[in-house]
Amino acid sequence: MVLECKHVWDYISEFLDDSLPPGTKELVQRHLENCEICSAILDSTRNILVLTADDRVFELPAGYSERLHARLARELHGEHNRPDKPTRD
Amino acid sequence: MSSADAKPPERDEAQMIAAILAGDRELYHRLIQPYELSVYRMALSFMKDETEAEDVAQEAFLKAFRDLANFRGEARFSTWLISIALNEARRRLRRQSTVRMESLDEPPEEGGKVSPALLSDWREIPSEALERREVRALLQQAIGQLSPIYREVLVLRDIEELSVAETAGALAISVSSVKVRLHRARIMLQKELAPKLKLVNPKKRRWFSWY
Numbered sequence: 001m002v003l004e005c006k007h008v009w010d011y012i013s014e015f016l017d018d019s020l021p022p023g024t025k026e027l028v029q030r031h032l033e034n035c036e037i038c039s040a041i042l043d044s045t046r047n048i049l050v051l052t053a054d055d056r057v058f059e060l061p062a063g064y065s066e067r068l069h070a071r072l073a074r075e076l077h078g079e080h081n082r083p084d085k086p087t088r089d
Numbered sequence: 090m091s092s093a094d095a096k097p098p099e100r101d102e103a104q105m106i107a108a109i110l111a112g113d114r115e116l117y118h119r120l121i122q123p124y125e126l127s128v129y130r131m132a133l134s135f136m137k138d139e140t141e142a143e144d145v146a147q148e149a150f151l152k153a154f155r156d157l158a159n160f161r162g163e164a165r166f167s168t169w170l171i172s173i174a175l176n177e178a179r180r181r182l183r184r185q186s187t188v189r190m191e192s193l194d195e196p197p198e199e200g201g202k203v204s205p206a207l208l209s210d211w212r213e214i215p216s217e218a219l220e221r222r223e224v225r226a227l228l229q230q231a232i233g234q235l236s237p238i239y240r241e242v243l244v245l246r247d248i249e250e251l252s253v254a255e256t257a258g259a260l261a262i263s264v265s266s267v268k269v270r271l272h273r274a275r276i277m278l279q280k281e282l283a284p285k286l287k288l289v290n291p292k293k294r295r296w297f298s299w300y
Contacts, residue, residue, distance in 0.1 A: 009205055013272035017253070040208040044283040045275055047214055049247050051286075052278065056219040057228050057248075058130040061139050064146075065125055069118055071147050075154060076114040 003031045008038045012045055102166045110158055117154055124167050127249050128174045134244045135178035137233055145181060149174035164258065171249055172259040175241065182237075203276045206283040214286055224289055231281045239274035246271055 011028050014020045020028065032039045051057070105120045121128075125146075132145035153160075153173050160169055218224045232240060245256040246267070257267045 006204075009276070010272070012205070013275050014268065016275070019253075019268075036209055037207055040211040041205045041279065041283075043211040043213070044208060044286075045205070045279040047211065048278055048282050048286070049275065051214060051216060051219060051224075052228055052232065052243075053248050053250065054216050054219050055126060056216075057225055058126075058133050060126055060129055061143060064129065064143055067143070068125065068147055068150060072118060072121075072150060072154065075151055076117060 003027050005031075005035060005038055008032070008035070009041065012042055015042065016046055016049070103162055106157060106160060106162075106166070117157075120166070121150055121153075121170070124170050127167065128170055130248060131171050131174045131244060132178050134232055134240060134248070135175075135182060135237070141181070145177050146174060149177045152177065164255065167249075168251055168255050168259065171245065171251070175245070175259060203273045204280070205276050206280045208283055208287070211283070211287075218289070221289070224286070227282060227285055227289070231278055234281065235274055235277060239270055239277065242267055242270040243274040243278070247275070 008028055008031050011020060011024065015025065015028050018025075032042060100123075102120065105116055109116050109120065128149055129142060129146045132149070133139065133142035136142040136145055149170065153170050156173075160166065164172075219228075232243065235243060241260060242256060245251045245259055246253065251259065253264055253267050253271070256271075257264045260267070
């Protein structure tokens with residue numbers, strides 16, 4: 001059985017996750033070896049996902065950690081339970 | 090995908106949680122430290138505004154603290170935290186949905202096929218390219234443009250690096266829905282980004298310092 005390009009595209013995500021059944025995986029692999037377009041699609045998708053997962057894409061704003069821990073400290077010390085501090089959700 | 094795990098192997102989170110619940114509340118600061126970025130990222134990918142994302146993240150960490158006794162240890166602590174952040178982000182978006190165009194209740198499986206951008210070759214873009222603001226902005230925009238049902242799956246699976254099963258659990262959808270949505274989300278990202286990234290990919294020599 002020979003796969004057409006558009007069928008290979010349906011398998012790209014699972015191919016990247018290595019979750020295709022062995023037979024299908026082999027068919028996709030064989031197609032990729034002979035198809036520049038499909039292998040460029042696979043490589044670019046993989047590359048884009050690696051870039052997307054990089055910590056540099058979404059960086060923490062300056063002072064985020066300090067503000068977070070300051071707010072947590074107030075909670076941890078039970079400030080929210082004080083009667084003079086109305087609790088709200 | 091590569092998994093850059095920030096937490097040192099000797100951390101025993103179950104023990105830390107038990108100690109916090111037994112009264113060592115200060116330990117909570119240390120417990121959450123490795124997850125400050127991932128919770129914020131989760132929030133930012135939904136809120137699209139840094140201030141609001143920070144607020145969601147803070148709220149998620151507070152909720153997790155108040156709810157710590159209910160953490161059963163069936164999921165990883167990080168997964169549990171991220172689900173709390175996700176729910177907090179969704180709750181706020183729902184509240185704002187009257188002023189927003191995008192709906193959180195789209196039909197779960199939109200029909201139609203998603204096709205990738207066709208390329209005849211691909212030159213690897215090194216992660217150093219992310220030092221450039223325009224490259225980071227391209228990625229942020231592309232993720233932001235995905236509709237929520239695709240964005241949440243992509244963020245959980247490919248950015249927060251949850252497994253398919255964990256993603257399904259966090260979103261309360263089936264494993265097969267995760268796979269379908271993830272596939273579409275990844276192809277949509279490729280379609281949007283591959284042509285643009287190809288243009289910003291500089292000539293090789295620019296990556297070296299002898300010029």
